[in-house]
Each structure stands twice: as C-alpha cells, then as structure tokens.
Amino acid sequence: MSRIILVRHGQASWGKKDYDKLSDLGHEQAKVVGRELAERGIVPTRVISGSMRRQRDTAADVVAGAGWEIEPATDSAWNEYGHAAILTAYKPAYRSLTLMKADLARTLRPHKAFDEMYAVATERWVAGEHAEEYDEPFADFGERVLSGLPPVEENLGRGETVVVVSSAGAISWVAASLLGGGAPVWTQLQRVIANASLTTLSVGATGPTLRTFNDTSHLERTPDLLTTR
Known part of the structure; x- marks a missing residue:
C-alpha cells in the first residue's frame, strides 16, 4: 500500500x-x-x-x-489560508496590529479574547455569505x-x-x-x-x-x- x-x-x-x-x-x-x-x-x-x-x-x-x-x-x-485576511475582513480596524493588541489587552485575558474573536471571524469566512470580501473564499480554499x-497520487508508485x-x-x-x-x-x-x-x-x-x-x-x-x- x-x-x-x-x-x-x-x-x-x-x-x-x-x-x-x-x-x-x-x-x-x-x-x-x-x-x-x-x-x-x-x-x-x-x-x-x-x-x-x-x-x-x-x-x-x-x-x-x-x-x-x-x-x-x-x-x-x-x-x-490567509489568517490575517480573515480577521481583517471581520474587523477592518485590526489592519493595525497595534490597535488590536491594545483592544485585547484591555480585556485582561488577551489570549482567550483573541481565540474567541478569531473563531467568529473564521465562522464568517466559512459560511460564505460574504465571499466577495475575501481574496480566497472558503470554497476556493478547499478546492485549491x-x-x-x-499530482501526488498520480506519481505514487x-x-x-x-x-x-x-x-x-x-x-x-x-x-x-x-x-x-x-x-x-x-x-x-x-x-x-x-x-x-x-x-x-x-x-x-x-x-x-x-x-x-x-x-x-x-x-x-x-x-x-x-x-x-
């Protein structure tokens, strides 16, 4: 095999x-x-x-x-896939890394706050309802x-x-x-x-x-x- x-x-x-x-x-x-x-x-x-x-x-x-x-x-x-693009499509202001870090720091739990925010941003991307806002919509990512x-399978002896x-x-x-x-x-x-x-x-x-x-x-x-x- x-x-x-x-x-x-x-x-x-x-x-x-x-x-x-x-x-x-x-x-x-x-x-x-x-x-x-x-x-x-x-x-x-x-x-x-x-x-x-x-x-x-x-x-x-x-x-x-x-x-x-x-x-x-x-x-x-x-x-x-482009992590930053998915986040900034959801929160355009976070093209500024400094602003994002400041906002997260104010939550007093920056790592957890980021994870929660990024989960929502990813769900938005996956849903496909705003596909035009992404350079690579989720469906295109999957196909790619x-x-x-x-090519790997065809040349696998x-x-x-x-x-x-x-x-x-x-x-x-x-x-x-x-x-x-x-x-x-x-x-x-x-x-x-x-x-x-x-x-x-x-x-x-x-x-x-x-x-x-x-x-x-x-x-x-x-x-x-x-x-x-």
Missing part, C-alpha cells in the same frame, strides 16, 4: 510581526519529525511542501533530521487544497511514500473531506492539530483513505515539543 504523510509545519512565530517564520522550537520539532520517520524506516520518494516560508523551512529540517538525500519540491496548493492531492509539509487548515480540510464531514468537521479538526504532527493517508486503487490524524507520539516523549501554535 502506498501512502502520503502530511506533516504540519513546526511552531511559527505566533504574535510576532512575521508569523511566517519558524521559532527555534519549530525548527527542533521539524528535525524530530525527520528523525522519527527515519527510525520508522521511511525513505520517501519525494518531499513536497507549500510555498510558505514556515512550510519550506520545516521540509528542509525534516529532510536534515532524517538524513535523506532529497531536495524538497514546492506546490502552492498546499499553502495555508484538494487540487494538490491528484506501489509501496512508495511521499511526505507533504503543509499547515493546520489545509491538512484538516483533506482529513475532513476524506471523512465526508465538510466544514463542521474541518472546524473541529483544525482546532486540535498540533505543530509537527503526522497525518497519514493510504492510497489504493480507489484513492486515498485517512489512516491516522494528528499523530504526536514522536513529540510526547519531550512534552515541551508539543504545541498547537
């Missing part, structure tokens, strides 16, 4: 001006993924990542950690992500493995789609998927099947490595 291993990127720079950059912990998480896959005897025929920096850097660290002699390829179909699967480095939203959409759950399932999955987690698809004559989702066993040996953002 052939398989596709979807890897969520390592921890990025949450709360920083440039989120699309791995933290030091994120780099270490990615190398742990590589070592884990090598210990499992996995040697992929290809490594693919989205074109975002955090995805490309994770792919490079996975390859280095595993000791594979593979040059990762990129495919923007595996890129994440799933368009990344056929019997018994081969391909590693794809992507992000929480994209990986969760693949999983939700294979489960037949759509947006409601996606919403739940993307809330729990961990950085540098492994999601495995087996690929047979009838197409891909979800085998595992959000495997973090390789990170749990060192609890500090287990993060969701």
